Amino acid sequence: MVHFTRSILSNGLRVLVHEDRNTPLVAVNVLYFVGSRDERPDKTGFAHLFEHLMFAGSRNAPDFDEPMQRAGGENNAYTTNDYTTFYEIVPAENIETALWLESDRMLALNIHKKALDVQRRVVVEEFKESCLNEPYGDAWHHLSDLMFKVHPYRWPVIGLKPEHLENAAIEDVREFYQHWYTPNNAVLTIAGNIRTEAVLPLVEKWFGNIPAGPAPDRQLPPEPPQTALQQRTVRADVPVPAVYLTFRTPPRLHPDFYAVDLLSDVLAQGQSSRLYRRLVKEKRLFSGIDAYVTANLDPGLLIIEGKPADGVPPEEALAAVWVELDGLKSQPIDARELAKIQHRLESTIVFSETSVLNKAQNLAFYEILKNAEWMNDEVAVYLAVTPDDLLRTAQELFRPENAAVLTYMPQQQEPGK
16 A cells, blocks of 8 residues: 655646655656657657657756766656656655756756757657667557557657658747646656655745646547458568567556456466467467557557567467467456466565655556556456456457557568468
8 A cells, every 4th residue: 555645736736745764765756648649640759759858958957967966866757658757766865956857847948959959869869770770670660550540549659750850840849848748737756755744845845836838638539449450561671570469458447458457467477378388388389479568548459479489480370379369268267377367466566666766656657547546446456357357358359350460571581481
């Protein structure tokens, strides 16, 4: 159980504080409720650009990292389809340094031509290295395009193409910042060796006078149901073939999400999981295989990805995956198998809560998902899932018309050879 207090400043900033006397540290986490789904189709990659641009300096802190290092802290950030997170871990006595730095870039980020050009080059180079020049690096571009036709999940977090950032006007970048990086579109969470009554005045001191921005108005187009199997074969400079089998899943708060998440663990969580045990160890059809869910706020994906063993045609390997999925659709799994998966997940969640950073980040995520109290309730929802729930969900999920198949083939190798 993670106890916390919630306050809301007059500018709309939500502030959640968790006290932990078992550490000399404090984690400061600012989550902005903006991700790649909030971009325009012709201007993608902006949320990821700001993950970098927010470290380019602000009005009173032209160098973000230098004062953070002097305070004995560390910091980083990450971007998702749905939100962007910035965080610091500092000795508790230096918490005010983190609050000052975060408030200054929320109020007055330096968005000028030099800073934009530098960070734009960094992000475009990352795009080229991780997507264009890395084997299988553009998989998310293909999967997003196959599975989404209307919703902005149809491009990956890094963006649709580097030209969108290369051609971005500074006015467009400033407008994106002014619209989304505002106190009323953010959650500030603080976890560690602090006292709530002492830290809240510091939060008011540094964040209270930042003006609220426009109220976010999301009108995201819902993705229509898929009616036919989507397939694509990509011949590329890859060392070996790879297959991706992807299914549409419910949104993160849908009651069936929990069964979907557990199904991904049944399939590929550890060496005793079904796909690993049967297709890697016993039948030797794959050299490696994995399954996971995206857990998007809007309807997302369950992905099964693997590399067929040497000499095994991708079609044969894929057919074996479908056999395992059909098994999950034909009869309920053993209650002991499900209980093992559930308790492993429970242990993972409980263990994650030993970290003040994880607690700060989870509080922020659950606050935008539903409310932060839900962080303490979800384990019970997972434990309440039954074998019949998994059977019903598998029957709905694992249908060809709800799926896409992406196959990578080495350029010199033809399919089926």
